[in-house]
Amino acid sequence: MKQRLFILFTIMLVVLSIVGCSSQKEESKAKEQPKTKVVKHAKGEATIPVNPKRIVDLSGSTEELLLLGHKPVGTANTYKDKIQNHLTDKLDGVKAVGWYWAPKVDLEAVTALKPDLIILNNRQLKIYDQLEKVAPTVVLETNLEDWRGKFKEVGKLFDEEKKADKWIADYDKKAESLSKKIKEKTKDENFMFVAVTPQNFRVYGSFGYGDILFNDLKLPATKGTDLKQTMAQVSLEGLVAFQPDQMFIVNFGGEADKVYEDYKNSAVWKDNKAVKNNHVYEVSNEAFNTKAFNPIGKDMLIDEIAKEIFAKNK
Incomplete structure (x- = not known):
């Protein structure tokens, strides 16, 4: 009798263990988030990181990135080849690698930064093929003159449209x-x-x-x-x-x-x-x-x- 009870108890432990492991695997899968996503842009589609850590912004969207909580490692928001004065305190340690109003870029410097995402604007189509070989590259469709539209497009790129919209609304109210x-x-x-x-x-x-x-x-x-x-x-x-x-x-x-x-x-x-x-x-x-x-x-x-x-x- 004792032996039978022992066997039943052992079987129950094994079953519970299997169920527990299965449940943990399911929870683990549920918690796992995709590391990349496919986005459409001015040159087609690109597979980019969901949470990029080393962004090189050549598009002139560095201010938008900062407001959304993404500090780039490289920027083209420059004046006379230096980071714009009103941004220096916010871009400590960031490398100036170009000028966003033209297809002007220091390709060697960009490559050395080992970016996981590069952002261009629609004035820079000529350098897309070069940069796309360095890292996933997205070309914004919105014209530079349309700053609200550009901000919203950058927000959409990072699934943060609401955050961009709120900032714009607050600015307009001010x-x-x-x-x-x-x-x-x-x-x-x-x-x-x-x-x-x-x-x-x-x-x-x-x-x-x-x-x-x-x-x-x-x-x-x-x-x-x-x-x-x-x-x-x-x-x-x-x-x-x-x-x-x-x-x-x-x-x-x-x-x-x-x-x-x-x-x-x-x-x-x-x-x-x-x-x-x-x-x-x-x-x-x-x-x-x-x-x-x-x-x-x-x-x-x-x-x-x-x-x-x-x-x-x-």
Whole structure:
């Protein structure tokens, strides 16, 4: 009798052990997550890591990556071959490997970083074949000028669309609030954004810095400003047609310095309504070329723009 009970007990232990092991295997399989996924992009499809750890961003989306919690190992968010000043504290240890507005890349440096994901934009199709041999490479479809669309596309790439949407919504809400405060100070006055180049002047519409002024902050543009165009090239005499109440101006530097000095000594400058009322705001070349195109920089600029306007419109 005792022997039979012992045998039954032993059998039960074996059965329970088998069931337990089977259950653990099932739980283990359930917990296992795929390490890669297939994504569609401007050049077709790519198999990329679900959680990439060594991203090289050549697309100009480094700010979006940072906001989504992905610090790259290489970036093309550069100015004069160096990481943009407003990003240096956030990109400590990150290598500058190109410039995102062109198919300009240090291929050797990218390879040395041993990336597990490379991101390009649609201006860089010429270098896709080279980089695709180094690591899985994705080409963004959204144009660089459409920063909201680009942010959403990057969010989708990492399955973080909601996070991107929330940041954009928060930014738009902040811009709307600042817009109301600015208009309380400036009433119905109009704004103009002009650049001084070595050859002529450019009156910008909804592009870069102008995008912040006229689209984000929704400030009224000076009559004659074409908001549907990037910019219009005009001569010194052509500036007479524009009579801004408030004027933002950027000097491209170099040979443009003399053009700017001549402009400030001209009757056109002295007769400018914004000049007469001390409502001229000088924009740094670096801010124009870096901060104005991506989310972190834009978020900084709307604060800086509002602060400058408040200071001269008390």
